[in-house]
Amino acid sequence: MTEDLKNLTCAEFQSQLPELIGSGADIGGDPHLKSCELCRALLADLETIAEAARQLFPVIEPPDELWEHIESAIKEEKAGSAEESPDPEEE
Amino acid sequence: MPHSRFGTQPPDAESNTIAGLDPAHADPSAPTGSVPPAAPNSSGSDVLTRAQGGDHQAFAELYSQHKRRIYSLCLRMVGNIAEAEDLTQEAFLQLHRKIGTFRGDSAFSTWLHRLVINVVLMHLRKKGLSVISLDEAMEPTQEEGPGRTFGSADLTLAGTIDRLALERAIGDLPAGYRLIFVLHDIEGYEHNEIASMLDCSIGNSKSQLHKARLKLRDTLRTYPRQEARR
Numbered sequence: 001m002t003e004d005l006k007n008l009t010c011a012e013f014q015s016q017l018p019e020l021i022g023s024g025a026d027i028g029g030d031p032h033l034k035s036c037e038l039c040r041a042l043l044a045d046l047e048t049i050a051e052a053a054r055q056l057f058p059v060i061e062p063p064d065e066l067w068e069h070i071e072s073a074i075k076e077e078k079a080g081s082a083e084e085s086p087d088p089e090e091e
Numbered sequence: 092m093p094h095s096r097f098g099t100q101p102p103d104a105e106s107n108t109i110a111g112l113d114p115a116h117a118d119p120s121a122p123t124g125s126v127p128p129a130a131p132n133s134s135g136s137d138v139l140t141r142a143q144g145g146d147h148q149a150f151a152e153l154y155s156q157h158k159r160r161i162y163s164l165c166l167r168m169v170g171n172i173a174e175a176e177d178l179t180q181e182a183f184l185q186l187h188r189k190i191g192t193f194r195g196d197s198a199f200s201t202w203l204h205r206l207v208i209n210v211v212l213m214h215l216r217k218k219g220l221s222v223i224s225l226d227e228a229m230e231p232t233q234e235e236g237p238g239r240t241f242g243s244a245d246l247t248l249a250g251t252i253d254r255l256a257l258e259r260a261i262g263d264l265p266a267g268y269r270l271i272f273v274l275h276d277i278e279g280y281e282h283n284e285i286a287s288m289l290d291c292s293i294g295n296s297k298s299q300l301h302k303a304r305l306k307l308r309d310t311l312r313t314y315p316r317q318e319a320r321r
Contacts (some may be wrong), residue, residue, distance in 0.1 A: 021097050022282055022297035046304045049311070050097045052252040053261075053276035062162035066176055067154060070183045074147075077184070 008032050010039055021046070139199055143190050150190075154183055157200065160278065161207050167273045168211045170262045178214055182207045197287055205288045208270065215266050252311060260310040268303035275300050 008016075013032045020027050027033065033040050138156070141149035161182055166175035185206055193202055261269060274280045274288070275296070282296040289296070 018297040018301035019294070021301065022293075024097070042308075045308050046301075047097060048252060049257070049304050049307050050276050052254070052257050053272070054279075056254070056258070056277050058163060058278045059159040060163040060166055062158050062176065062179055066158070066162070066179060067151070069176075070154065070180050071151075073180060073184055074150075074187055077187075 010036060013039055014042070017043075017046075139190075139193075143193065150187060153186075153190075157203060158183075160200075161203070164204070164207060164273065164278070165211060167261070167277065168266065168269060169214070174214070178207075178210055181214075182210045185210060201284060201287050204274075205290075208288060211270075212266065256311060256314050257307070260307050260314070263310055264303055264306060268299060268306060271296060271299045272303040272307070276304075 010032075013030075013036070020030070027043070033043065138149045138152045142153050158179070162175060162179045165178040165182070166172065169175055169178065186203060189206065193199060196202075261272060264272060270289075271285060274285050275282070280288070282293045282300075285291075285296045286293045
């Protein structure tokens with residue numbers, strides 16, 4: 001297996017990257033990487049991008065008034081549906 | 092097993108936080124405007140059950156619990172505050188209409204995210220933007236993928252990325268790639284969760300994320316040259 005990986009071309013190795021990376025394993029010691037500067041640089045770039053993304057704040061506070069808008073829209077919808085189906089006792 | 096630098100932290104749907112992030116940006120007890128804070132004793136499932144029964148206060152609590160992640164996802168997908176607010180409103184209106192149909196087959200946050208993603212993709216379709224339906228977004232594409240990388244020289248990003256440049260590059264991604272990248276690399280969802288949200292295979296999620304990162308790399312490497320021409 002190790003020998004197989006060592007003999008991979010860059011194209012073959014890179015085609016396996018999504019699965020290798022997605023597995024969560026540390027692939028720094030991969031035989032192909034040890035002998036291939038191009039793929040090492042590619043992996044380093046992808047790691048840099050992933051790390052930089054984690055520094056971006058994933059949660060942003062919406063404005064306070066947004067709930068008021070949602071609440072009034074819900075009320076409008078309720079009023080609209082009540083008009084469409086009036087209380088039978090009122091008829 | 093040694094951990095990869097690609098590893099993510101699992102999102103905490105109940106508190107709307109991701110472990111390890113700046114608490115000032117993730118504190119669920121932060122001021123919430125006119126939305127009443129969740130009662131101390133109200134569990135997530137209790138609130139959900141009450142909201143499904145038409146309890147408006149419980150629905151307000153659900154909004155309070157999920158608003159940050161939903162708004163953030165919308166904002167990252169459309170890159171425009173006004174549109175993000177409209178989409179968040181539309182998502183919660185749809186939630187109000189459909190909450191009774193949630194049967195608990197998946198986690199509520201996963202179900203809600205799927206609803207939001209559909210709202211966002213519908214909006215993008217109306218705007219005529221690239222990558223339109225969820226199916227199309229998840230369809231492996233050869234022609235849309237980033238250029239082949241093997242054999243190319245002039246490689247590295249020098250280990251650092253300017254935050255604004257990254258934000259801009261993410262905004263330039265096709266919507267399908269952007270969605271996967273935001274969910275995984277920014278929001279911290281795992282591939283199995285994304286697969287559940289987007290109704291695709293785990294392998295597909297991994298593949299699309301990889302393509303997104305490759306495309307970002309291509310874009311980020313061209314920025315310095317573009318800036319230099321100005």
